[in-house]
Amino acid sequence: MRSSAPADAPRGVRLAAALLFAVPFLVYIAGFRYMGSGDTTASELLAVSLVREGDFDFDEFFEPGEEMPYAFTRSGDRIVNLYTVVPGMMNVPVFLAADLAGVDLEASLPVLNKISMSLLAALSVTLMFRILLKAGTPFRRAVLLSLVYAFGTLVWSSAARGTWQHGPSILFLCAAILLLLDGRPRREAWSGLFLALMCVNRPANVFLVGPIFLYLLLHRRRRLPAILATALIPLAFLAWYSLEYWGSLLSLGQGQHGKFWGDPLLAVPGMLVSPARGLLVFSPVFAFSLVYMVRVLPRRGADSLHRWLAIGFAVTLVGYAFWERWSGGHCFGYRYLSEFIPVLTLFLAAGWDRFVARRRWTRAAFWVAVAASVYFNFLGAFVFPSGFDHIPNDIDFHPERLWTVGDTELTRCHQRLVEFVSSRL
Numbered sequence: 001m002r003s004s005a006p007a008d009a010p011r012g013v014r015l016a017a018a019l020l021f022a023v024p025f026l027v028y029i030a031g032f033r034y035m036g037s038g039d040t041t042a043s044e045l046l047a048v049s050l051v052r053e054g055d056f057d058f059d060e061f062f063e064p065g066e067e068m069p070y071a072f073t074r075s076g077d078r079i080v081n082l083y084t085v086v087p088g089m090m091n092v093p094v095f096l097a098a099d100l101a102g103v104d105l106e107a108s109l110p111v112l113n114k115i116s117m118s119l120l121a122a123l124s125v126t127l128m129f130r131i132l133l134k135a136g137t138p139f140r141r142a143v144l145l146s147l148v149y150a151f152g153t154l155v156w157s158s159a160a161r162g163t164w165q166h167g168p169s170i171l172f173l174c175a176a177i178l179l180l181l182d183g184r185p186r187r188e189a190w191s192g193l194f195l196a197l198m199c200v201n202r203p204a205n206v207f208l209v210g211p212i213f214l215y216l217l218l219h220r221r222r223r224l225p226a227i228l229a230t231a232l233i234p235l236a237f238l239a240w241y242s243l244e245y246w247g248s249l250l251s252l253g254q255g256q257h258g259k260f261w262g263d264p265l266l267a268v269p270g271m272l273v274s275p276a277r278g279l280l281v282f283s284p285v286f287a288f289s290l291v292y293m294v295r296v297l298p299r300r301g302a303d304s305l306h307r308w309l310a311i312g313f314a315v316t317l318v319g320y321a322f323w324e325r326w327s328g329g330h331c332f333g334y335r336y337l338s339e340f341i342p343v344l345t346l347f348l349a350a351g352w353d354r355f356v357a358r359r360r361w362t363r364a365a366f367w368v369a370v371a372a373s374v375y376f377n378f379l380g381a382f383v384f385p386s387g388f389d390h391i392p393n394d395i396d397f398h399p400e401r402l403w404t405v406g407d408t409e410l411t412r413c414h415q416r417l418v419e420f421v422s423s424r425l
Contacts, residue, residue: 046088152373157380292351
């Protein structure tokens with residue numbers, strides 16, 4: 001069901017949207033705690049090259065023969081980003097403003113990256129609020145669930161803290177869903193731009209974007225040509241960048257290639273419920289979303305878009321289940337499922353009356369899950385890392401540790417917080 005924002009309170013809606021941007025942004029940048037990884041090193045630096053020289057190579061940062069971090073690699077006679085360049089491109093507005101203000105860009109990399117990613121994450125909160133209103137969610141509930149989205153998920157603890165591919169992907173998906181729900185053909189057409197940007201930013205997002213385009217083919221065929229037309233814009237950039245910097249369209253704008261030798265029987269439950277990476281462990285509030293997905297969407301008459309989004313979730317689970325490391329490497333929480341935070345929030349709203357509000361115990365369980373989700377992601381935002389990923393050994397080579405209930409990232413972060421508070425009392 002779709003509906004626009006309440007017609008009798010447009011000022012209230014605009015004010016709420018503004019606050020749902022400003023408040024999360026201020027929380028996200030608190031302390032300027034930036035936490036990327038080796039994967040994000042090149043993306044953190046890319047905006048410097050774009051602002052200063054207008055190109056995508058890093059030749060000016062390294063001497064001939066100098067050893068480079070693994071996120072940088074050589075392609076022909078250039079030093080380029082091993083991963084896709086969209087996250088670094090998203091930093092350009094902040095870096096350009098800082099450059100005009102006379103800020104030393106290289107000396108300020110962590111702070112500038114933190115501000116940029118926090119802005120993107122906060123903007124996605126506002127878009128999520130608009131999505132919920134468009135989907136028919138009552139105003140107050142839309143505000144509540146937007147706050148759950150902002151502080152009970154990896155939007156706070158991961159996307160706003162590092163120049164990962166996931167933050168831009170989440171923003172692009174929010175924009176695409178909002179445009180698809182708008183109902184006006186001219187606006188709906190631009191959803192193709194953001195869906196294609198998701199794939200250019202992170203090729204694995206095709207697991208979700210593919211089912212969305214199948215939905216459009218089956219249910220909105222007349223509007224599909226316009227949507228495909230806008231999708232060609234980022235795809236044209238991808239083709240140019242792949243040929244110019246990698247010499248092949250098949251590179252998909254990156255030097256990383258698939259390593260599909262994982263164990264799906266271990267990976268699927270791992271991504272959902274393992275103590276160190278599980279979606280339902282780090283954001284238990286999404287248990288209600290999965291109940292809606294399993295109980296409602298397979299039935300006749302279910303929302304078609306929701307059904308295809310759920311198919312995308314299932315396809316993504318299966319796709320990552322065969323990946324080399326389903327855990328996502330050294331990170332906080334369910335990194336590989338980050339892009340589904342907007343989808344799961346939408347499902348939480350859709351299943352509210354049936355699975356949350358109907359009984360007293362489900363309402364109580366919801367608030368307990370919200371409290372746990374916010375606390376766990378607070379730990380990710382202000383306490384992580386705890387050393388879990390590499391002490392006493394590297395979880396990439398000892399994945400059995402991801403199933404240890406008594407010793408996880410969350411238990412270590414909680415203990416560190418308790419020790420910090422105790423030392424101040």
